[in-house]
Amino acid sequence: MSFSPQCITLMSMEKNELTFEQLQEKFPAALNYLVTMFLLEREYGKVLNSQLAKKLNVSKPAVNQAIKRLKLLNLAQQDTYRNITLTQLGRSYGIKVLTKHYLAEYMLIKRMNYPWEKADDEAQRLQHTISDEFTEYLYEFFGKPDRCPHGNPFPGCEAEHALISAPRLDSAPLNVPLEVIRITEEGEAVQGLLKFCNMHNLYPGTKIIAREFLTDESMEVENNNFTIKIPLSTAHYLCYRVI
Numbered sequence: 001m002s003f004s005p006q007c008i009t010l011m012s013m014e015k016n017e018l019t020f021e022q023l024q025e026k027f028p029a030a031l032n033y034l035v036t037m038f039l040l041e042r043e044y045g046k047v048l049n050s051q052l053a054k055k056l057n058v059s060k061p062a063v064n065q066a067i068k069r070l071k072l073l074n075l076a077q078q079d080t081y082r083n084i085t086l087t088q089l090g091r092s093y094g095i096k097v098l099t100k101h102y103l104a105e106y107m108l109i110k111r112m113n114y115p116w117e118k119a120d121d122e123a124q125r126l127q128h129t130i131s132d133e134f135t136e137y138l139y140e141f142f143g144k145p146d147r148c149p150h151g152n153p154f155p156g157c158e159a160e161h162a163l164i165s166a167p168r169l170d171s172a173p174l175n176v177p178l179e180v181i182r183i184t185e186e187g188e189a190v191q192g193l194l195k196f197c198n199m200h201n202l203y204p205g206t207k208i209i210a211r212e213f214l215t216d217e218s219m220e221v222e223n224n225n226f227t228i229k230i231p232l233s234t235a236h237y238l239c240y241r242v243i
Contacts, residue, residue: 017074020093024128027073031097031128032056033066034075037086038094038155039185042164047084055189095155101127102148103138109149110142116149116203117194150194151182151204151239166239170219170232172210178240180206187237200228202238 023030036055040047052063067084070076075090086094104123108114114122130138139145146157153160163182172178181204187193197203201223209222219235221228230238 016072017089020096023073023075023093027069028128029066030070030073030075031093033070034086034090034094035097035101035127036094037076037084038091038098041086042155042160043185047086049082049084052084097127098155099139100130100135102145102152102154103135103142104130105149106142106145107138115198117198119149120188120194147182147204149204150188151180152185152188163239166241169210169221169230169235169238169240172219172235172240173242174210174212176209177243178208178210179243180204180208180238181241182239184237184239187234190234190237193234193237196234197238200230202228202230207243208240 018026033052033056036052037047040051040055044051049060049063049067052058052067053060056063067076067078070090071078074087075093077085077087079085101123104126105119108119108122108126109116145154146159147153147163151163153163166181169178169180180202183194183197183202183204202208206223210219211222211227212220213232214220214229217232218229219232221230
C-alpha cells in the first residue's frame with residue numbers, strides 16, 4: 001500500500017470548502033460523519049440516513065442537518081432516493097481520520113501493550129489529536145501495514161477488497177479448517193464483542209474449525225482443541241477464509 005500524501009495534506013480550492021484543519025476546528029462532528037460514511041459505503045455500497053443515525057447514536061433530524069451542512073461544504077451528496085455519497089474531498093478526509101485511527105491502534109497494542117479489546121475505543125479519542133507528521137512516522141515505523149490489529153484493511157491497500165468481501169463465520173462450512181481474518185468495524189462497536197474474542201483467542205490469524213450449528217442460535221467452534229460456543233449474532237461480525 002502506498003500511503004498517499006494527499007490523504008494527509010489535501011487542501012481545498014473552493015471558497016465553500018474547508019481544509020481538514022479548518023473543518024476540525026469549525027465543525028468537529030463532521031469528521032465522525034465522514035469516517036462513518038466511508039466505512040458504511042465501503043461495507044455496503046451505500047449510506048442511508050437511518051444507518052448514520054444508528055451508527056452515531058443520534059436522531060434522524062440531527063443527521064439531516066449534518067448532511068445539509070456537509071453538502072454545503074462539498075463533502076457529501078444526496079440523490080433523489082436519499083442515498084448519501086461522499087465527494088472526493090469528503091472521502092479523502094474520512095480516509096485520513098480512519099488511517100490515524102488504525103495507526104493509533106497499532107501504537108497502543110504493538111508498542112504500549114494496551115489491551116487488544118480496548119484499543120478501538122481509545123483510538124477513537126486519539127484519531128483527532130495525532131498530527132499528520134506523526135501519522136506518517138507511525139505508518140513507516142510499523143512497516144506500512146495493510147490492516148489494523150483487528151483485521152480491517154487500510155483504505156486503498158491491495159487486500160482491501162478480499163477482506164471486505166470475506167464471508168462471515170455464521171455461514172461457515174462445517175469441519176473445514178478456517179482462519180479468522182477480520183473482526184468487522186461494526187463488530188468492534190458491539191458492546192462486549194472484542195472482549196469475547198479476546199477471552200476465546202479469536203484474533204485475526206487464529207485457526208478454527210466450525211463443528212456444529214445449534215438450535216439456540218449459536219455455533220460450536222474448535223480452537224486449538226478447545227470447543228467454543230459462539231452466538232451467531234457474534235459470529236456474524238467475524239470474517240474467515242478457508243485454509
